[in-house]
Amino acid sequence: MAGRGGEAVLADGQALSGAMLRQLFLGQCLVLALHLAWMPAWLAALAALVAGYRHLQLRRRLPRAGVVLRLAGVGALTGGLWLHYGTLGQMEAMIGLLLGVYLLKLLETHDRRDGRVVVAIGFVATTVAFLHDQGIPMAAGGLLVLAWLVHSLVWLSGGDARRAWRESAWLLLLSAPLMVLLFAVFPRLGPLWNLPQADRASTGLTDEIAPGDIAQLSRSDARAFRARFEGAEPTPAERYWRVYTLSDFDGERWRRTTPERLAATLGRPLEEFVAEGRRSPWLDGAPRFEVELLLEPDSRPWRPSLGAPLATEEPLRFLADGTLEGTSPLASRSLLRMSSTGQAPANPDPAGPAWHAMLPAEGNPRTRELAERLWRESGAEPRAFLAAIMARFGEAPFRYTLSPPRLTSADRVDEFLFESRAGYCTHYASAMAVMARSVGLPARVVAGFLGGERHPDGHFTIRDYDAHAWIEVWLDGAWQRLDPTAAIAPERIEEGPQAVDDGREAFLADAPFSPLRMREVGWVNRLRLDWERLEYRWQRGVIGYQREARNALMARVTARLHALWDRLVALAPGRGWLGGLLGLLMAAAAAAGLAALLRLAWRRQREAHDEALRIARLQAWLGRRGLGVRPGESPSAHLRRVAEAAGDAGPALRDCAHHLERLRYAPLGRSERRERRRQLARREREVRRRLRRLPRRRRGGAQAGGVAS
Numbered sequence: 001m002a003g004r005g006g007e008a009v010l011a012d013g014q015a016l017s018g019a020m021l022r023q024l025f026l027g028q029c030l031v032l033a034l035h036l037a038w039m040p041a042w043l044a045a046l047a048a049l050v051a052g053y054r055h056l057q058l059r060r061r062l063p064r065a066g067v068v069l070r071l072a073g074v075g076a077l078t079g080g081l082w083l084h085y086g087t088l089g090q091m092e093a094m095i096g097l098l099l100g101v102y103l104l105k106l107l108e109t110h111d112r113r114d115g116r117v118v119v120a121i122g123f124v125a126t127t128v129a130f131l132h133d134q135g136i137p138m139a140a141g142g143l144l145v146l147a148w149l150v151h152s153l154v155w156l157s158g159g160d161a162r163r164a165w166r167e168s169a170w171l172l173l174l175s176a177p178l179m180v181l182l183f184a185v186f187p188r189l190g191p192l193w194n195l196p197q198a199d200r201a202s203t204g205l206t207d208e209i210a211p212g213d214i215a216q217l218s219r220s221d222a223r224a225f226r227a228r229f230e231g232a233e234p235t236p237a238e239r240y241w242r243v244y245t246l247s248d249f250d251g252e253r254w255r256r257t258t259p260e261r262l263a264a265t266l267g268r269p270l271e272e273f274v275a276e277g278r279r280s281p282w283l284d285g286a287p288r289f290e291v292e293l294l295l296e297p298d299s300r301p302w303r304p305s306l307g308a309p310l311a312t313e314e315p316l317r318f319l320a321d322g323t324l325e326g327t328s329p330l331a332s333r334s335l336l337r338m339s340s341t342g343q344a345p346a347n348p349d350p351a352g353p354a355w356h357a358m359l360p361a362e363g364n365p366r367t368r369e370l371a372e373r374l375w376r377e378s379g380a381e382p383r384a385f386l387a388a389i390m391a392r393f394g395e396a397p398f399r400y401t402l403s404p405p406r407l408t409s410a411d412r413v414d415e416f417l418f419e420s421r422a423g424y425c426t427h428y429a430s431a432m433a434v435m436a437r438s439v440g441l442p443a444r445v446v447a448g449f450l451g452g453e454r455h456p457d458g459h460f461t462i463r464d465y466d467a468h469a470w471i472e473v474w475l476d477g478a479w480q481r482l483d484p485t486a487a488i489a490p491e492r493i494e495e496g497p498q499a500v501d502d503g504r505e506a507f508l509a510d511a512p513f514s515p516l517r518m519r520e521v522g523w524v525n526r527l528r529l530d531w532e533r534l535e536y537r538w539q540r541g542v543i544g545y546q547r548e549a550r551n552a553l554m555a556r557v558t559a560r561l562h563a564l565w566d567r568l569v570a571l572a573p574g575r576g577w578l579g580g581l582l583g584l585l586m587a588a589a590a591a592a593g594l595a596a597l598l599r600l601a602w603r604r605q606r607e608a609h610d611e612a613l614r615i616a617r618l619q620a621w622l623g624r625r626g627l628g629v630r631p632g633e634s635p636s637a638h639l640r641r642v643a644e645a646a647g648d649a650g651p652a653l654r655d656c657a658h659h660l661e662r663l664r665y666a667p668l669g670r671s672e673r674r675e676r677r678r679q680l681a682r683r684e685r686e687v688r689r690r691l692r693r694l695p696r697r698r699r700g701g702a703q704a705g706g707v708a709s
Helices: 018-035 042-058 067-085 091-108 112-131 136-156 161-185 213-217 259-266 365-377 382-393 412-420 425-438 490-495 522-543 547-571 575-609 611-623 635-643 647-665 670-690
Strands: 223-229 240-246 274-279 289-295 309-319 334-340 443-450 460-463 467-475 478-482
Touching: 018 042, 018 091, 018 112, 018 136, 042 091, 067 091, 091 112, 112 136, 136 161, 136 522, 240 467, 289 522, 365 382, 365 412, 365 425, 382 425, 382 467, 412 425, 425 443, 425 467, 611 635, 611 647, 611 670, 635 647, 647 670
Parallel strands: none
Antiparallel strands: 223 289, 223 460, 240 443, 274 309, 289 334, 309 334, 443 467, 467 478
């Protein structure tokens, strides 16, 4: 049956109108917009190509897409994703395949059933978008797309677009309380499967460094993690976040040696180098800092700690060198609560002093000669020797710069100490560690972060440009932290890399539009801080809402309910009397509710097996809305007459009359009779939904006639 303006969606199998196809295509564009920041841009070209083909096909300029064309589209999509990612096993490639099939589905979408399939895939693709990001913009975009898809689904059920918007708004409004209740009460479930992730990391810090590597991170404002302290906060000079301990030096680069490699190299049990649990087996004592970390996604399992980690709320891998690892990489933002010492580890490394004093047999001869001379001049006293190195770095012509000259010789430490004499933290840390090892002092380089921006609400944000390197030397039965950067550029320790004058042009060079460049503009900086505070609270309170937070919320709600009950009881002259009365009222309300449910269930059961009773109730419902039965009129005749004036509910009324007659008079088998009753119930509900807005007539009013005006 044709409707206004051409083809209309009235029943499964009938063609979609041009307006509905536009609705579906715009929904696809909205879904694609949620993914475009992470997916190849050529998917947008694919969407435009599919839309153009469907437009020409509707105008009779192109034939319908056949099986060959559709298979060719899927093949081209798969090949494009393979060329773009090199594999189809990564998360981004799998999402791209889902989106591509979602877009190509429009080529074979011709009727109402196909439209519903497109909308269903849209719901899945919208949910998948939260694998990329779970921030406020993504949540707002997801809500917009959800509203559009629900509207499309309601429109596909019949009626016009304006009425579909009203019904969609009601559906979303009525579902909101249930959504909030499920979010607050329902326990979080772990992932049912492991989706392969791309080897990507939110920070550029790696487990091996050479002079100049960390200097490149000063060009980026990418966020590494955020921290909130419970109790005492560290001073700027104490914010050393250790990530990697680097003990293997090949003359150019410092590398981290994994516990597995150490155990294999030294022929020792693995348990001597790593332990999994909630507390470090190598350190004890009271923690100095209690901190909650909000970690960014990362394909590496590292976990930062302020000094040496003592304990965590979840099982992790505690390494004997004072670093911390997760049992798996982070696929999404995660909360981690931990306690730490704030200092270098006090325990000896099981690898032994000899391991941390090793140097290549040859290389950097001038550095070794300088170290031996300073060692003799200091009387072979380790602290005096290290102080002499720090004093040498603090003198001209050594300088600290974010844009160090490139070192190209085979003896790079020599080139830095005696020729360029300009560098970043890794230059000075590497040179000092090599000089310490040259005289037999165990030393190692630590890579991590220093500092962090403190926000007005008390949390700290640590970014890529806060990456830093320092050294630890074994002295007096414990590892001692030494930072040569403090001698050459103390402002870097107190204020961060942006405070370094020499090489300021390199700071945030890879982030030209970063709002951090406008810190001096008051209102811009306030807006940035307000947004970051809001986003942090969203991530911590909404995305980070886990079992502990749910239990705490339930405990608070229960405590308040108990307090309210105690207050009500206290107002009564006799507690026993009030308790009995309230108990009686609650029992009466429960009994009434149970009776109502049983009555409703009994009525539904009778209607399911008695079509005459169902139609009689429908006729009574119509009569209360001015569409009553005329004298001598049969139920089928009544429904067909009312259908002429019932607008878009007319087809459903006629179907009800048809199903009633077949059930009453036709010889039907048991299965066919059961199917007829199901269809009658479905159409009867549709009539009620479409005519619900008609005004009710008062008792005693007219029972016959047309639609009430």
